[in-house]
Amino acid sequence: MNASPAIDPAGATPVMAQYFEAKARQPDALVFFRMGDFYELFFEDAIRAAAALGIAQTFRGTHGGQPIPMAGVPVHAAEAYLAKLIRAGFKVAVCEQMENPAEARKRGSKSIVHRDVVRIVTPGTLTEDGLLDARGANRLAAIALRAGQAAVASVELSTGEVECLLTTPAGLAAALAGLQPSEILVPDRLFADETVNTALKAAGGVVQPMAAALAEPSASEARVKRLYGVDTLDGFGGLAGAEVAALGLIAAHLEMTQAGRIPVLSPPRRAGEADVMAIDPATRASLEIERTLSGQREGSLLGCIDRTVTGAGSRLLAARLGRPLLDPAAIEARLDAVQWFVERRRLRETLREALKGAGDMARALSRLALGRGGPRDLGTLVQGLKSGEAIAALAAGENRPLAETPAEIEAALTAADPSQSGALSELLALLDTGLGPDLPAQARDGGFVAPGVRAPLDEARALRDDSRRVIAALEGRLAAESGVPLKIRHNAVLGYFVETTANKADPLFQAPLNATFIHRQTLASQVRFTTVELADLDARIAQAGERALAIELETFEAWRQAACDQATAIQAAARALATLDVDAGLAEWAEDANAVRPQIDKSLCFSAEGARHSVVEAAVKRAGDPFTPNDCCLDGSGETGPRLAIVTGPNMAGKSTFLRQNALLAVLAQAGSYVPARSLKLGVVDRLFSRVGAGDDLARGRSTFMAEMVETAAILTQATPRSLVILDEIGRGTATWDGLAIAWAAAEALHDTNRCRALFATHYHELAVLEERLAHVANLSLKAKEWNGDLVFLHEAGPGPADRSYGVQVAKLAGVPPVVVARARQVLERLETESHSPVRLEGLPLFEAAAPQPVRRGPSPVEEALKALDVDGMSPREALEALYRLKGLS
Numbered sequence: 027m028n029a030s031p032a033i034d035p036a037g038a039t040p041v042m043a044q045y046f047e048a049k050a051r052q053p054d055a056l057v058f059f060r061m062g063d064f065y066e067l068f069f070e071d072a073i074r075a076a077a078a079l080g081i082a083q084t085f086r087g088t089h090g091g092q093p094i095p096m097a098g099v100p101v102h103a104a105e106a107y108l109a110k111l112i113r114a115g116f117k118v119a120v121c122e123q124m125e126n127p128a129e130a131r132k133r134g135s136k137s138i139v140h141r142d143v144v145r146i147v148t149p150g151t152l153t154e155d156g157l158l159d160a161r162g163a164n165r166l167a168a169i170a171l172r173a174g175q176a177a178v179a180s181v182e183l184s185t186g187e188v189e190c191l192l193t194t195p196a197g198l199a200a201a202l203a204g205l206q207p208s209e210i211l212v213p214d215r216l217f218a219d220e221t222v223n224t225a226l227k228a229a230g231g232v233v234q235p236m237a238a239a240l241a242e243p244s245a246s247e248a249r250v251k252r253l254y255g256v257d258t259l260d261g262f263g264g265l266a267g268a269e270v271a272a273l274g275l276i277a278a279h280l281e282m283t284q285a286g287r288i289p290v291l292s293p294p295r296r297a298g299e300a301d302v303m304a305i306d307p308a309t310r311a312s313l314e315i316e317r318t319l320s321g322q323r324e325g326s327l328l329g330c331i332d333r334t335v336t337g338a339g340s341r342l343l344a345a346r347l348g349r350p351l352l353d354p355a356a357i358e359a360r361l362d363a364v365q366w367f368v369e370r371r372r373l374r375e376t377l378r379e380a381l382k383g384a385g386d387m388a389r390a391l392s393r394l395a396l397g398r399g400g401p402r403d404l405g406t407l408v409q410g411l412k413s414g415e416a417i418a419a420l421a422a423g424e425n426r427p428l429a430e431t432p433a434e435i436e437a438a439l440t441a442a443d444p445s446q447s448g449a450l451s452e453l454l455a456l457l458d459t460g461l462g463p464d465l466p467a468q469a470r471d472g473g474f475v476a477p478g479v480r481a482p483l484d485e486a487r488a489l490r491d492d493s494r495r496v497i498a499a500l501e502g503r504l505a506a507e508s509g510v511p512l513k514i515r516h517n518a519v520l521g522y523f524v525e526t527t528a529n530k531a532d533p534l535f536q537a538p539l540n541a542t543f544i545h546r547q548t549l550a551s552q553v554r555f556t557t558v559e560l561a562d563l564d565a566r567i568a569q570a571g572e573r574a575l576a577i578e579l580e581t582f583e584a585w586r587q588a589a590c591d592q593a594t595a596i597q598a599a600a601r602a603l604a605t606l607d608v609d610a611g612l613a614e615w616a617e618d619a620n621a622v623r624p625q626i627d628k629s630l631c632f633s634a635e636g637a638r639h640s641v642v643e644a645a646v647k648r649a650g651d652p653f654t655p656n657d658c659c660l661d662g663s664g665e666t667g668p669r670l671a672i673v674t675g676p677n678m679a680g681k682s683t684f685l686r687q688n689a690l691l692a693v694l695a696q697a698g699s700y701v702p703a704r705s706l707k708l709g710v711v712d713r714l715f716s717r718v719g720a721g722d723d724l725a726r727g728r729s730t731f732m733a734e735m736v737e738t739a740a741i742l743t744q745a746t747p748r749s750l751v752i753l754d755e756i757g758r759g760t761a762t763w764d765g766l767a768i769a770w771a772a773a774e775a776l777h778d779t780n781r782c783r784a785l786f787a788t789h790y791h792e793l794a795v796l797e798e799r800l801a802h803v804a805n806l807s808l809k810a811k812e813w814n815g816d817l818v819f820l821h822e823a824g825p826g827p828a829d830r831s832y833g834v835q836v837a838k839l840a841g842v843p844p845v846v847v848a849r850a851r852q853v854l855e856r857l858e859t860e861s862h863s864p865v866r867l868e869g870l871p872l873f874e875a876a877a878p879q880p881v882r883r884g885p886s887p888v889e890e891a892l893k894a895l896d897v898d899g900m901s902p903r904e905a906l907e908a909l910y911r912l913k914g915l916s
């Protein structure tokens with residue numbers, strides 16, 4: 027973001043001088059400068075914001091003899107404008123009034139209100155519900171490299187969750203893709219690193235360069251300690267240098283953007299490459315795990331299986347699906363919890379009903395900690411804790427033998443239940459009795475402390491309300507005594523006043539009434555007065571109101587503090603509710619989708635029976651057709667099945683669907699979910715790769731073929747024997763022979779070198795011969811048959827290669843004009859009869875080709891001849907002859 031051109035602040039008015047000071051501290055942010063009920067923007071900021079927001083840009087006053095460009099947004103609607111600016115890529119510094127005008131006046135009649143930047147709003151530091159997607163996480167990430175290791179630290183500021191992932195520079199792309207951060211902090215030095223740049227481009231999110239010095243060891247360690255308020259980082263279990271550096275960047279960014287307010291953060295949850303399945307951005311996109319290729323949640327795997335009823339549950343499900351686990355025991359623990367809910371439908375239903383009212387405790391707590399929360403957020407804590415209590419009671423009533431309750435459920439029920447913790451139940455009691463029924467978003471709006479909680483507040487309110495009643499009586503009395511029809515009204519400028527119409531006002535100006543009625547204001551058709559008694563009541567009401575508000579604000583602060591004191595327990599309760607929501611939601615989906623519990627182990631097997639692709643199945647069923655389940659058996663060891671399956675079949679036969687459904691089974695199973703199949707035996711997959719279809723990557727300046735080859739290269743260099751690879755039609759984007767050659771070589775490499783489980787869909791039927799040539803390759807095909815000249819897709823995967831392509835029949839189905847189809851048939855017949863065995867790959871000297879060429883030792887004949895030449899003793903003619911001789915030898 028460009029800074030505004032420097033404007034000389036000399037000669038500025040006091041308010042403008044204050045503005046210049048704020049702007050100088052935040053040159054790359056738009057400054058929202060609080061002026062009463064508006065946030066105003068000036069100079070270049072005004073012009074850019076007005077254009078981005080579609081609001082009017084005007085002028086206010088002058089500076090240096092020039093009018094000052096100005097744009098403003100009302101404070102009450104600021105959130106919506108902020109959201110728009112953040113989405114458009116701006117950073118916004120909010121410069122607030124730190125006192126009210128009356129306080130400023132106490133320092134002297136010319137004093138202006140003190141203002142300060144209280145927050146810088148960036149995409150990764152949003153906390154307001156209006157700016158966040160309830161079902162989507164909003165993460166701020168930071169990357170750092172140190173001692174050959176790379177770390178990605180991330181914080182979800184709206185819930186306080188912190189994570190660190192230690193990986194290698196090559197693993198950065200997958201690590202970032204798993205987090206989908208909306209803002210990424212990067213030490214500026216790393217922009218020179220190609221791997222980092224590639225990872226950043228693939229990750230999306232706003233990239234925020236940070237001074238590299240902020241990631242230096244001692245500076246970052248000091249900052250992280252300050253952030254957590256600890257003397258040593260040892261309690262976090264030996265963070266690696268890169269992790270501390272990445273966390274240090276986050277700490278620095280939070281210090282700067284939150285103007286010193288410290289958020290409540292959970293200790294960093296750490297993961298290494300050994301803990302989560304690596305899924306690179308291309309694979310993630312092509313499998314449409316969290317989003318469809320067009321960026322929608324609906325239509326993705328997540329959208330299809332998400333039955334959670336809370337925002338926090340939905341976010342946790344997305345996190346689980348985005349980063350499936352590797353440890354069979356940890357996966358089984360999740361599956362136990364899902365199964366528990368599968369087997370308890372009634373409990374599940376009532377529990378899900380209770381969860382619906384739980385609110386978003388983690389986000390409310392975070393706002394409270396950052397000083398942005400209000401009474402409504404305290405109300406959310408009450409709701410959440412009460413739901414936890416109700417859910418624990420429900421589960422207790424289930425009469426469950428404790429021994430049979432899975433550990434994950436047991437832990438969640440305990441953490442969610444405030445009655446398990448003295449401090450939490452005290453907090454719940456305090457807030458539940460203390461808060462009234464109507465909770466405003468902001469404490470300054472008052473009226474949220476219930477009656478009977480604070481005696482001085484009740485008194486002040488009684489006085490205020492009594493005085494209002496007295497005013498109502500006074501109105502009647504004054505009208506009767508004066509004989510003039512009048513009303514008592516109130517406005518912010520005059521306070522309470524007596525008002526009558528202009529043509530009835532005369533008697534009030536004359537004796538004896540002018541002894542009582544004191545003139546205040548004459549408008550076109552009304553005249554306004556006050557009386558000593560009214561002014562006195564007005565003062566009492568104002569004072570009582572101010573006093574009531576002061577007591578409420580004090581009470582709010584005490585409650586806010588009490589809540590923040592229990593931050594860890596509240597966060598744990600919020601996580602527990604989200605966990606229960608995810609487990610119950612997955613059970614609900616499992617039942618709807620007829621899904622089964624997978625068997626997970628450490629073998630290299632992948633054996634699915636009767637498996638389905640949930641998203642395609644739903645679409646096919648909506649169209650009234652059945653979905654055909656398919657089996658798939660692979661084994662990296664080659665013992666119980668092939669390592670590599672070559673999948674052929676006509677266009678539209680269901681190859682892509684088959685490939686993806688198997689990859690998705692692995693994702694679901696390792697995320698701890700049931701799978702849409704009759705059974706699945708899965709040896710954990712450490713890395714999942716999918717190269718499906720030939721999609722252009724023009725945004726990154728790569729052609730279809732180039733993008734495909736870059737991804738294929740990544741697979742061939744990174745897949746391990748524990749990986750699962752699906753390749754769909756690689757090599758399609760280039761000339762037939764090149765394409766076939768690349769596909770052939772890639773299949774061989776996967777089989778021989780990577781030795782991973784792989785499904786390889788292709789239209790090059792020539793690859794079918796690999797089954798005979800390589801030990802652990804089998805052909806599979808998706809069947810179709812011709813019936814009355816038309817093609818019928820069976821969508822059934824069976825052994826053996828496809829007999830033919832049926833491309834022309836598919837073209838007919840697609841509505842290609844009949845003349846073109848007829849002509850294509852003629853051409854095809856001709857090609858098939860005339861070309862003599864178009865591909866004689868059976869004879870390809872596979873292993874010879876791959877074998878290294880023998881290295882010739884000693885000088886070549888040309889070199890020997892050259893050496894023998896006596897150049898100095900040659901005539902020009904001899905030299906020319908020698909040259910011809912040499913040419914003949916080359």
Ligand SMILES: Nc1ncnc2c1ncn2[C@@H]1O[C@H](COP(=O)(O)OP(=O)(O)OP(=O)(O)O)[C@@H](O)[C@H]1O
Nearest residue numbers: 646652653654676677678679680681682683684821
């Ligand atoms: N198992 C199945 N049961 C029922 N319908 C299916 C099944 N698999 C695929 N389909 C249907 O067939 C359509 C085409 O499937 P898919 O894209 O997987 O074919 P393909 O063989 O990869 O085609 P192409 O080679 O043209 O890319 C899907 O959109 C879906 O409607």
